[in-house]
Amino acid sequence: MTHNQKEAAIEAIRELGTLKAGAKVAGIDVKTLRAERKRSKIFDNRINDALNEGRERMGDESIQFIKDVRDGVYEKTDRNRLTAAIALANWIVTGFRGTTQVQGKIDHDVRVLTAVPRPKYIEEKKPKLIEDVIEGEIIKEE
Numbered sequence: 001m002t003h004n005q006k007e008a009a010i011e012a013i014r015e016l017g018t019l020k021a022g023a024k025v026a027g028i029d030v031k032t033l034r035a036e037r038k039r040s041k042i043f044d045n046r047i048n049d050a051l052n053e054g055r056e057r058m059g060d061e062s063i064q065f066i067k068d069v070r071d072g073v074y075e076k077t078d079r080n081r082l083t084a085a086i087a088l089a090n091w092i093v094t095g096f097r098g099t100t101q102v103q104g105k106i107d108h109d110v111r112v113l114t115a116v117p118r119p120k121y122i123e124e125k126k127p128k129l130i131e132d133v134i135e136g137e138i139i140k141e142e
Contacts, residue, residue, distance in 0.1 A: 001028065001036045006043060009033060010050045017054025059092035
């Protein structure tokens with residue numbers, strides 16, 4: 001690859017966010033671009049920076065499109081474009097979906113000594129205590 005091809009590829013990747021776009025502008029295929037990235041660490045770092053910048057731009061554009069649809073900028077909304085914008089925002093924008101929170105906590109008070117199931121005996125009463133159900137010993141008593 002020549003220096004001009006490298007610069008053109010980096011600029012296209014920065015604008016569009018994909019290796020395919022960079023390879024097309026440089027007039028090469030994606031395999032050649034990947035081979036050049038493996039050959040030169042400096043070029044690889046510049047491509048990674050351009051990819052991150054391009055993805056941030058795609059995320060910003062997706063968020064802006066979603067806001068425009070919400071605000072009624074478009075008279076008629078293409079649902080396929082809206083779905084694609086939401087999918088891109090989920091992928092690119094950190095925290096777009098929100099955070100996952102754990103609501104509960106499980107305390108483990110019983111250590112199971114065996115996991116072999118007991119044979120089913122005919123019993124007149126149903127077990128009510130944990131000692132009747134699981135063979136083991138109680139670690140923590142309250």
